Amino acid sequence: MAKAITPREENYSEWYLDIVKKANLAANSAVRGCMVIKPYGFGIWERMQRQLDDMFKETGHVNAYFPLFIPKSFLSREAEHVEGFAKECAVVTHHRLMNDPNGGGVVVDPTAKLEEELIVRPTSETIIWHTYRDWITSYRDLPLLINQWANVVRWELRTRLFLRTAEFLWQEGHTAHATADEALEEALRMQEVYATFAEEYMAMPVLRGVKTANERFAGALDTYTIEALMQDGKALQAGTSHNLGQNFAKAFDVKFSNADNQEEYVYATSWGVSTRLVGGLIMTHSDDEGLVLPPRLAPTQVVIVPIPKPNDALNAKARELMDELKACGVRVSYDDDDKQRPGFKFAENELKGIPVRLGIGQRDLDKGTIEVARRDEKTKSNQPIEGIVDHVVNLLDEIQQNLFDRAVRFREEHTTYVDTFEEFQAVLDRDIPGFIHAHWDGTTETELKIKEMTKATIRCIPQDQSEEPGKCILTGAPSRGRVVFAKAY
Amino acid sequence: MAKAITPREENYSEWYLDIVKKANLAANSAVRGCMVIKPYGFGIWERMQRQLDDMFKETGHVNAYFPLFIPKSFLSREAEHVEGFAKECAVVTHHRLMNDPNGGGVVVDPTAKLEEELIVRPTSETIIWHTYRDWITSYRDLPLLINQWANVVRWELRTRLFLRTAEFLWQEGHTAHATADEALEEALRMQEVYATFAEEYMAMPVLRGVKTANERFAGALDTYTIEALMQDGKALQAGTSHNLGQNFAKAFDVKFSNADNQEEYVYATSWGVSTRLVGGLIMTHSDDEGLVLPPRLAPTQVVIVPIPKPNDALNAKARELMDELKACGVRVSYDDDDKQRPGFKFAENELKGIPVRLGIGQRDLDKGTIEVARRDEKTKSNQPIEGIVDHVVNLLDEIQQNLFDRAVRFREEHTTYVDTFEEFQAVLDRDIPGFIHAHWDGTTETELKIKEMTKATIRCIPQDQSEEPGKCILTGAPSRGRVVFAKAY
Ligand SMILES: [Zn+2]
Numbered sequence A, B: 001m002a003k004a005i006t007p008r009e010e011n012y013s014e015w016y017l018d019i020v021k022k023a024n025l026a027a028n029s030a031v032r033g034c035m036v037i038k039p040y041g042f043g044i045w046e047r048m049q050r051q052l053d054d055m056f057k058e059t060g061h062v063n064a065y066f067p068l069f070i071p072k073s074f075l076s077r078e079a080e081h082v083e084g085f086a087k088e089c090a091v092v093t094h095h096r097l098m099n100d101p102n103g104g105g106v107v108v109d110p111t112a113k114l115e116e117e118l119i120v121r122p123t124s125e126t127i128i129w130h131t132y133r134d135w136i137t138s139y140r141d142l143p144l145l146i147n148q149w150a151n152v153v154r155w156e157l158r159t160r161l162f163l164r165t166a167e168f169l170w171q172e173g174h175t176a177h178a179t180a181d182e183a184l185e186e187a188l189r190m191q192e193v194y195a196t197f198a199e200e201y202m203a204m205p206v207l208r209g210v211k212t213a214n215e216r217f218a219g220a221l222d223t224y225t226i227e228a229l230m231q232d233g234k235a236l237q238a239g240t241s242h243n244l245g246q247n248f249a250k251a252f253d254v255k256f257s258n259a260d261n262q263e264e265y266v267y268a269t270s271w272g273v274s275t276r277l278v279g280g281l282i283m284t285h286s287d288d289e290g291l292v293l294p295p296r297l298a299p300t301q302v303v304i305v306p307i308p309k310p311n312d313a314l315n316a317k318a319r320e321l322m323d324e325l326k327a328c329g330v331r332v333s334y335d336d337d338d339k340q341r342p343g344f345k346f347a348e349n350e351l352k353g354i355p356v357r358l359g360i361g362q363r364d365l366d367k368g369t370i371e372v373a374r375r376d377e378k379t380k381s382n383q384p385i386e387g388i389v390d391h392v393v394n395l396l397d398e399i400q401q402n403l404f405d406r407a408v409r410f411r412e413e414h415t416t417y418v419d420t421f422e423e424f425q426a427v428l429d430r431d432i433p434g435f436i437h438a439h440w441d442g443t444t445e446t447e448l449k450i451k452e453m454t455k456a457t458i459r460c461i462p463q464d465q466s467e468e469p470g471k472c473i474l475t476g477a478p479s480r481g482r483v484v485f486a487k488a489y
């Protein structure tokens, strides 16, 4: 029931979990930190996948699949990468179970110990670059533009459905190039693909920026990020794209002979987004009545509710409307349950975030109108049946745009420019702190100190920002431009 | 190069691996038994996935995602299931690596031992039925029609790319029903979906049948199978659908209250097909020149080759043709490499199994014709440019049908009815043994004895077969009808 959702004001984190659970998006499983993605939640992820996959293919990428397991020794190859990833992960040590000789079910067969332990991939750079060694010999083999849809595992201590789970679903692009410039271009191109997806499909505005050395991906030269602002004023890193330079090529000895027949190490990128995006989607748009979905990603865009109950005439009208809407590419369903009252159904449909609800009652129909309710603004109006399909199609676009505009407005209202540490702290102490643009002296030392003092991290150094000399809010040392701080997920 | 493919006559198993490798479908990885699916191979799997997914949705199923890991104790719950699956599997025992104190890279952190070991799913019945317990309380929650696309791991000793690998990709449907009849209907429905997919998309004819008790899925009442015949006369189990009865519901205590408000255990099915299908596709149609793909699953259906080299006029003509073909939904590419001669390109395109090749040369174009080569029959003809698009569209359908008809003919030619063990053995000793219909006394003892003596197994008890009393080829005991024997993958 919609009523049982904890209001955001009361407890944002409970509100989030209530939405995830009551809208049937996901649930915790019997395995610590691993979630079950329920059909409705998976339907949203499927739409994200399909759209991203199309965008990857339009930019020249193909899909492939690499092993789930990584030999332990691979993680020792790239020095920084091992620091970043070879920590909390699932380690396979045996390959057989046997019946317990004492009758207690199954036990691990001690004789089936692996010679070398296998790690369940936390990310696939190492196994993929080991493979690329066999695939690349000449500049004619480049660029290699490959993506993989996969599950990965990072043994997180604190987990939260979609936002941070031990196992999650994602895509990881891994590309190989003949020049440093091409790799840089690719990393930036994919950051922009992510930004476009976030803004045009998720209706979630994002900042585009570069990560600091401290926040960058283990083994990368630079990490490009898109950062979104959630309704509680915390940032969500929504996607990252890494320019890996020649680091992985060197670690896995991947060389190519260039057009002048000289051997050179290959240049690389990697980039990924995950089921975390579903969490970001929820926290960007939803309200105390439940989920709010942008029409482009909603599994059901329009629901038709018969008022007060289904009957032959209303069913026929609904069927007719559905056919017309489907012909226009609208995903529509008919809520023909005859046991529940309209009020109950309205609340259910709101909880599920269905963008548009059409109420059809005999009295309205006789007057030639239909009740149209929009989920984003929770408003209703009576519309003429004549032209209703066009009206709905346009309304879906309007809702998509409105959600984006609303999120942009929210971000603007929660973006602050501060010049002193006092101001900085004051903004962070607000209920909804948001993005803080402030000067920083460029050192990891200062960055870590600020994090320790305030829990705020540097989300990114914005890419579209003009230079503006200033003084670091903590040390007063000179700065070339503001960076964006926030508390983050 | 196509030349390097081992002929089937010489060594069928080498021929298979040569195709997989030289057509760039897959490769072995650094992890024993795990394969890398290369972009071209993955392109075929993606088309299979998309089509199957559409068929699952048309039959009312939705997708979801369940955890990769299964607590070890779950495997002890269903007694038969544990016998069948809790053997060779990947066991996760630790959740952390650390830097080797002696400087030797990373080692497993002995303090990070899991309280209960986790098994990488070999199949998901147990974790899913544990979950369904929370989802099902009333008949109104049924049926539950869920599918998952996932990777699974079975620690196989002998592996072969696509056909048997430690990790493979598959889909697993897991449904829950209120009655035994409904579960049976569902199991049969999905077997038929698989058969339709195999025959209409893969152009691979299949036998529909029931597995014997000995060959059935661990924990099932009955396993329905589709069995295909490969060119070496061995059978391939291409898909299975299991009627699980109430076994898993009992093991995981999943009850529902029926319409009369009485508690009852839920009825279940599960069904799956895997990347093994790619192996079956290869072995059904391909030849000594390389891969042969049915048009409906070919990533590229038509390739245009300029003769002898690309030039402005030919490029313009190719562009025009491509636009027209694409407008008709044909997947077409242009082989405009100007470094390779046509003969080389023809061999490459044959190796890749592209169904139709269009050769465009200035002399032919002046005469108003185009050279059309079909991969299945390796024939060429000159066709008028006028109407070429219609010709190609029809030709693709013709090739699809021809591949199926050819495979049906092959199966007919390699199907034998025998009545004595001597005849049975003689057929099995042939180069291409095929399917053997013979009487069997219905006991597991006889089945195992025949397997031990001949390596042939009972592939299935055909569902469409009328009763025909007879005598078991081994024991002479009475039989109610013939079953199908074969050597199998
Ligand atoms: Zn539980």
Ligand SMILES: [Zn+2]
Binding pocket: A130, B029, B030
């Ligand atoms: Zn290797």
